Amino acid sequence: MAWVAFLATVATIVLVLAITYRPLGDYMAWVYTSGKDWAVERLLYRVIGVDPRSEQSWQAYLRAVLAFSLVGVLMLYLLQRTQQWLPYSLGLPPVPEGVAFNTAISFVANTNWQAYSPELTVGYTVQLAGLAVQNFVSAATGIAVAIALVRGFAYRRSGTIGNFWVDLIRGSFRILLPISLIGALVLIAGGVVQNFAGFTELSTLSGGTQQVPGGPVASQEVIKLLGTNGGGFFNANSSHPFENPTGWTNLVQVLLILLIPFALPRTLGTLVGDRRQGLAILAVMASLALVSVTALTAFELAGAGTAPALAGGALEGKELRFGIVGSTIFGSASTLTSTGAVNAMHDSFTALGGMMPMLNMMLGEIAPGGVGSGLYGMLIIAIIAVFIAGLLVGRTPEYLGKKIGPREMKLASLYILVMPVLVLVGTALSFTLPGVRDSVVNESIWNPGVHGLSEVIYAFASGANNNGSAFAGLTASTPWFTATIGIAMLLGRFVPIALVLALAGSLAAQDTVPATSGTLQTHRPLFVGLMAGTAVLVTALVFFPILTLGPLAEGLM
Numbered sequence: 001m002a003w004v005a006f007l008a009t010v011a012t013i014v015l016v017l018a019i020t021y022r023p024l025g026d027y028m029a030w031v032y033t034s035g036k037d038w039a040v041e042r043l044l045y046r047v048i049g050v051d052p053r054s055e056q057s058w059q060a061y062l063r064a065v066l067a068f069s070l071v072g073v074l075m076l077y078l079l080q081r082t083q084q085w086l087p088y089s090l091g092l093p094p095v096p097e098g099v100a101f102n103t104a105i106s107f108v109a110n111t112n113w114q115a116y117s118p119e120l121t122v123g124y125t126v127q128l129a130g131l132a133v134q135n136f137v138s139a140a141t142g143i144a145v146a147i148a149l150v151r152g153f154a155y156r157r158s159g160t161i162g163n164f165w166v167d168l169i170r171g172s173f174r175i176l177l178p179i180s181l182i183g184a185l186v187l188i189a190g191g192v193v194q195n196f197a198g199f200t201e202l203s204t205l206s207g208g209t210q211q212v213p214g215g216p217v218a219s220q221e222v223i224k225l226l227g228t229n230g231g232g233f234f235n236a237n238s239s240h241p242f243e244n245p246t247g248w249t250n251l252v253q254v255l256l257i258l259l260i261p262f263a264l265p266r267t268l269g270t271l272v273g274d275r276r277q278g279l280a281i282l283a284v285m286a287s288l289a290l291v292s293v294t295a296l297t298a299f300e301l302a303g304a305g306t307a308p309a310l311a312g313g314a315l316e317g318k319e320l321r322f323g324i325v326g327s328t329i330f331g332s333a334s335t336l337t338s339t340g341a342v343n344a345m346h347d348s349f350t351a352l353g354g355m356m357p358m359l360n361m362m363l364g365e366i367a368p369g370g371v372g373s374g375l376y377g378m379l380i381i382a383i384i385a386v387f388i389a390g391l392l393v394g395r396t397p398e399y400l401g402k403k404i405g406p407r408e409m410k411l412a413s414l415y416i417l418v419m420p421v422l423v424l425v426g427t428a429l430s431f432t433l434p435g436v437r438d439s440v441v442n443e444s445i446w447n448p449g450v451h452g453l454s455e456v457i458y459a460f461a462s463g464a465n466n467n468g469s470a471f472a473g474l475t476a477s478t479p480w481f482t483a484t485i486g487i488a489m490l491l492g493r494f495v496p497i498a499l500v501l502a503l504a505g506s507l508a509a510q511d512t513v514p515a516t517s518g519t520l521q522t523h524r525p526l527f528v529g530l531m532a533g534t535a536v537l538v539t540a541l542v543f544f545p546i547l548t549l550g551p552l553a554e555g556l557m
Contacts, residue, residue, distance in 0.1 A: 157509065288532060384538075
């Protein structure tokens, strides 16, 4: 019965995404190529002093991304540290320095790692003017960078790759905001709360009282998912009934997570003039996603032990409103993208089940990945795959009409190395530095042994991939983890962006290479298989040793 529900749910998701793939993908392509500006956009251009018709070199584009993000970090940090003086602070004190630093980086980097309980830490002004705003603009930044890389393939002998300010504003106002407005109304109809009620005191059945928090939840819930952000209004995230009340709202939330990342390949195909290339990228993303969600569901339904056998699967840490299937599909969507939202506790998954969200992140979140980041991550995999194919046949590799030379391969290789270095170095330092190891083992890890190692691996994989989910058994609010995971989030976001924009500039400066009889057909099933194999092989070579010490060892016990 569970597998019937699984197949029905997956089929529904596939059907909806198939229906929206073409119109949404083409609409996003129009957004970034339209010659007309909306009135609100023209007003913003005048305020910030931007000529929307001028384009930027990759260096200028990168400076704009970094400057805008730096201002975002400073402003969000300031809001948290001064929230006691802000309206609708709910009487909450200022957020502690370390947590405020970590949170500011987290939301600006589209990670939304939360080392705190939101409803007890931040008031409505910080939620709306700080966190929700960053949910929009960090997502729009990711899409902008992806579009800049696509322009690198589409442009010929160009010294520019677009205008960041135009891309940012159009992505926010023309894509994210309209869908969020509609999505918020749908969630409100489904029972997600939207108010400014603060804390309401209620009487319990036992005769006591309880403080129940309210808030403008629905408006933040949609962009949290649509922008693959993930930070919950409540500590329980999407397992909280005020955020995710029913089974059908759970399905809507999964669709919101996957909507834009799965439509962006169509945008790629439209902008480069060959929609078959978008379908090839989509095929890789979908294949990896289906394998992952099926494996996670199988591991959770086959949970070993007396209790799982009697319950029909591993129910620990799962909401009965969603069950095992609703939890595994949501968890897979959350970690296959950079969303990080949860409707079940990943720390309570079976050993091998808990390994699957970890593997989703270790793949680089490319199936389909975060908004924008998934597409440019998959294009990096495509460049590496076409280079491998070129070596096999003794021909200079080409992709989308551009030669992949030494400069392009160096940038792609550095991109691939950033995330593993952050994960492995962060984990290693946590267990080897004098003083730090004792603090981590004694104060942060609730579950000693191999599962404790898995918790730390998961934390750094989540931070470095800008995911934001966590194994809840790890206390991440300690000075060590707020600092190191904050650094991992910062470097994991902006170093890859710098490399992607440099690659876009290098490609845009080239002329288009005409296709010949010897040109590799990158829209064929053979290349789709090569791309998928390259993604899996890169992950396996880098992370298999540490996985054997964590979830694999635990699963074999």
